[in-house]
Amino acid sequence: MSNTHADRSQAELTQEIEDLGLESPEVIQTSLAAAMTLGLKGGIFYRNAKLTCLNLLLTYQEGCQGRCGYCGLEQKRSEKTKGTTFIRVAWPTYSFDLILERTKQYQNSLKRICLSMITHKRAFEDSLSLVSRLHSEVDLPISILCAPTLINKTEDLQKLKEAGADQLGVSIDTATAEIFQEYRGKGVRGPHRWEHYWEILRKGVAVFGQGQVSVHLIVGLGESEQEMVMALQQVHDLGAVVHLFSFYPEPGSALAEKAAPSLSQYRRMQLARYLIMNDLASARTMCFNSSEQVYDFGMDVEPYVASGQPFRTSGCPGHDGETACNRPYGNERPGTTLANYPFVPNLQDVEQIRGELYAGLMEGVEQL
Template sequence: MQWRDLKARLLEAGSARISGEPADDFIAKSTAGPGAGGLGSVFFSMGSHRVKLAVNPASAIEIAHRGGGVAELYFEDQQIPGRLIRPGLHCPDQAFITVTESCIFSCRYCSVPRLHGKRKTVGEIMDLVESVRHRVSAISLTSGVAGSIENEEAYVCEVIRHLLFFDLPIGVSIYPAEKTPEKLFALGVAEVKFNIEAATPVLFAEMCPGLDYDRLWRVLDRSVELFGKGRVFSNVIIGLGENDAEMEACINQLTSHGVIPVLRPLNPVAGCTGASRPSAERLKHIYAMHSRALAAAGLDPTIALTMCTNCAGCDLVPGRDE
């Protein structure tokens, strides 16, 4: 089975149970997004390829850990040798940190507002990065919104000023105010990700009440002007109710603006509990659309330094999952 076919089928399933030797050092915990609050996830790799799967003792997929990261994936009567990758923070090779683990908004696909998490102090964040400094090549930041969008932006900017000490590329994904791109660019941030989340404005309004769809597009356009093509990203969730034509139109709109789409299979939690994860066949079909659109726009996801496109664990990424 080719890697892309295997990864699509694993992403359709979304989880694995872990057996064998203790694997605690290989389990990453999420404090942001749909995966927040769960049992954690593991990154299974074959060579340079990787996939992230949630830990679920009831999963039909098994990863047997033989020790030291050596592992075997048992899937549909196949035994597939590979490795578990030890994460930096949240994902391999990066210190990917959630600054504020709570949010005043209630996006339907996101678990964070229900968890009432805390805001990390600057000192806590510096200590976290220091703890993995020897095995990461980038720092990535995301954040909920504790009080106001503007207050969160100001706090994240203060965090960044301290993180410059590590002299690593920094990627940032927060809900933006109007001038967020200018402020992050002035601080020397390498890449930004501002998420339109849904393939159509109607779905966005349904899924993200209280957030401003038009502002996100203005901020994305300004970010491309400042950071350049290939350094600006936007999540789009696959499976919120869009059809393939709507998804293709959204992908083409983003790439035509110089933005690399990050196409994330729905994790059916929070207000989306009961929905289905997208099928492997649909993920591969959208991957083909994605590949064509990126090529036509001259965008290359493989140059990403930070955040989700650099990791490529949760999504099928053209150039990474060939």
């Protein structure tokens, strides 16, 4: 495909890719926000948000071999919905050469690149190739969101680092082994194993270093707040950091009808994540009620709530140390209520957050 295909409709591009059987590494998917940032799609960002991380996703005709019940890439989705969305937003497909060309052109607008594997037999080797090419041609730090099921040896992780990735991501997603089994393992006849994901996390920290490995956790898959807080602490104790997502029901997925978590639940988990990751508090000093909701963080949290920082999108940093992967509106549609703020919340936002933070708390006290 020629680079001039940027001017054609996405429907035409998708049909051509399907007709020619094109796959990664020749083509790559990128988020709608990234396509807008690279001038490949029209549109504006609500409240003038700016995307600062280029998110890329490997793509194959066979699709992802994982069967995760909540995922937009899940194989059992209908042909009308399969692969059209992922973490809520559209992911159009372009030639990798075009994406690389545009990345060089818009490099000053970006702070990082994140390449995501999917569970496919070719994904690891293709990731090595693409990370190496990006590293050699673009002056931006690179994250690799790995597919742990494809990785067995420490040497595999070392290869990813040597190719040019400075940050490793591990999408454990669920706070408990039981929920993981239900939605990623035997419950959906999937290939993923809880123990193996944590093993790769530990190996990743050994290879990439403390603070250079991130874990994705999704709030609202059926865990209690206490279980999520304990998972946050466990990740932190291993030397990794958590990037938090709010569950969003993907159309066509097995959990399409499942409700998203309440905003108050998500706010408390955002605050708990921030305090734990920054060594300001511990899961062991937080208090939970009989419904396993956190009602006391064990410290005065008002200065941190007032700053708005705990409620911003958490993601890998850029060279400046600030969050680069800010994923504007990846968890919600643009509007008056945001789950993750892709910018610093203003005073009105903070006032709204305060009202949300302790809403829906049940009575009853319990010390962890």
